[in-house]
Amino acid sequence: xxLSPLPGLRPTTLPPEDGGPPPLLLFYAAEMEAQAQAVxxxxxxxxxxxxxSWRRFNDGWPNLFLHDVDRVRKADVAFLASFHAxxxxxxxxxxxxxxxxxxxxxxxxxxxxxxxxxxxxxEQVGEVATADTLARLLSACPAxxxxxxxxxxFDIHALQTRFYFNYERVGxxxxxxxxxxxxxxxxxxxxxxxxxxxxxxxxDGAHKRYKAKFPGFDLVICQKVRDxxxxxxxxxxxxxxxxxxxxxxxDDLVQTGGTLLEAAKxxxxxxxxxxxxxxxxxxxxxxxxxxxxxDAFTHFFTTDSVPTTANVLRDAGKPFEIFSIADIVTVxxxx
Numbered sequence: 001x002x003l004s005p006l007p008g009l010r011p012t013t014l015p016p017e018d019g020g021p022p023p024l025l026l027f028y029a030a031e032m033e034a035q036a037q038a039v040x041x042x043x044x045x046x047x048x049x050x051x052x053s054w055r056r057f058n059d060g061w062p063n064l065f066l067h068d069v070d071r072v073r074k075a076d077v078a079f080l081a082s083f084h085a086x087x088x089x090x091x092x093x094x095x096x097x098x099x100x101x102x103x104x105x106x107x108x109x110x111x112x113x114x115x116x117x118x119x120x121x122x123e124q125v126g127e128v129a130t131a132d133t134l135a136r137l138l139s140a141c142p143a144x145x146x147x148x149x150x151x152x153x154f155d156i157h158a159l160q161t162r163f164y165f166n167y168e169r170v171g172x173x174x175x176x177x178x179x180x181x182x183x184x185x186x187x188x189x190x191x192x193x194x195x196x197x198x199x200x201x202x203x204d205g206a207h208k209r210y211k212a213k214f215p216g217f218d219l220v221i222c223q224k225v226r227d228x229x230x231x232x233x234x235x236x237x238x239x240x241x242x243x244x245x246x247x248x249x250x251d252d253l254v255q256t257g258g259t260l261l262e263a264a265k266x267x268x269x270x271x272x273x274x275x276x277x278x279x280x281x282x283x284x285x286x287x288x289x290x291x292x293x294x295d296a297f298t299h300f301f302t303t304d305s306v307p308t309t310a311n312v313l314r315d316a317g318k319p320f321e322i323f324s325i326a327d328i329v330t331v332x333x334x335x
Contacts, residue, residue: 023048024333025075027066027099029082029092030054031307036080038326039333047333052095062091069102074145077104078333081111083134084306093137100142100149107149109138109170110332112305112325113281116157116253135164143169152332154305154325155252155280159209175332177280177303178213178250180323184301185248188276192246195273200249202233202263210250220247222263233262235270243271246298253281254302256288264296274298276319282309289313289320 023043027050028036040047053065066072077099081092100107120131141149152173156162165172189197200220201207207221220238224231235242247267254260254277264275276299282289283306292300293316300319304310313320 021046021335022075024335025050025071025077025104026080026333027052027077027095028080029088031082031084031088032080035304035307035324035326035329038324039080039329042326042330043333046335047330054091062094064091064095064098066095066098066102072099072102072104074103074105076106076335077144078108078110080329081109082307083111083113083115084308086115089134089137096138096141096149100144103145105145107141107144108332109141109149109151110329111138111151112154112303112329113253114153114156114161116161120158120161129164131158131161132164135161136166139164139166139169141170154303154328157252157281173332175328176210176213177305177323177325177328178210178278180303180325180327181248181250181278181301182213184321184323188246188248188299192274196241196245198238198241198245198247198272200238200247200263200267202249202251202259204236206251209252214250218245220267222266224259224262231259231262233259233266235266239270242267244273246274246276247272248299248301249275249277251277251279253283254279255283255285257284257291261291261296276300278302281305282313284309284312289316292319 024047026036026047036049040049051067055063057063079096083089096109116131120129122129138151148170150171150173152175154175154177156174162172198220199214199217202222203224211219218241220241221236222233223236224233249263260277267275275297277297278301280303282302297319299321301321303323303325305325310322314322
């Protein structure tokens with residue numbers, strides 16, 4: 001017997017203008033509902049939400065149902081994923097494969113956070129590069145009606161991970177959410193005047209990746225040395241820009257936060273008046289965000305690319321400020 005759509009998952013969509021293309025059909029992980037709704041609200045009727053029943057059988061395996069699936073054939077389709085935990089990946093990959101098998105005209109797979117807490121490279125015999133495994137799973141997606149699907153990842157942690165994808169099977173598109181921070185820095189610069197805003201990077205890797213995105217800002221580079229479980233951070237370049245100013249540390253992700261905390265100490269020792277931080281992906285396992293609830297950081301900016309963490313940080317309040325990835329998703333979906 002066919003299942004009826006779940007309550008609240010059939011939002012109305014404005015019809016396209018005469019002569020315009022039909023709406024893009026946006027499916028989404030259950031945890032990404034708020035982000036998906038924000039995309040639709042700003043789309044002017046060009047994107048329509050599609051419901052999925054995310055259920056499980058008694059043995060814990062997924063029991064999935066795509067509603068109105070007859071509309072997928074020959075339509076432009078996207079799936080907004082949330083790979084925030086290993087136990088949710090299998091069900092979402094199953095949905096992604098099904099959308100291609102139903103012969104969507106095009107398929108865009110949006111993976112805001114490509115999980116990299118496990119190994120991305122093998123440094124000694126016996127290590128397993130699980131980032132390679134996940135890339136293979138996505139690369140194995142069936143072709144849609146017009147050819148390979150497209151995978152889009154935001155601020156991928158290790159650029160070399162892109163070479164794990166099979167480009168004969170999928171197209172890979174890498175995007176950054178740093179534009180969301182730049183928008184916020186405009187108002188932050190006015191708030192901290194006459195002091196200047198300075199951008200700092202916790203290591204050379206972050207500097208190489210993001211330096212071109214901050215024209216007009218003084219840049220500071222830190223360096224990190226690991227001593228067992230400890231991280232020793234010092235200021236390597238640009239210390240002369242710190243005195244009395246507000247410094248924003250920029251990186252792609254945070255796990256336990258040890259590097260950021262040590263970087264903040266080093267920057268203040270060199271004369272910074274205030275320190276804030278931005279990361280695209282806030283992971284914070286085991287309540288690690290509580291380390292930042294004191295006064296070490298004036299602001300802690302992040303996105304809702306990991307929706308489960310974002311919900312926790314919203315409840316935690318200051319210094320956390322959450323940017324929505326909806327605008328970046330909209331850019332990716334633009335036809």
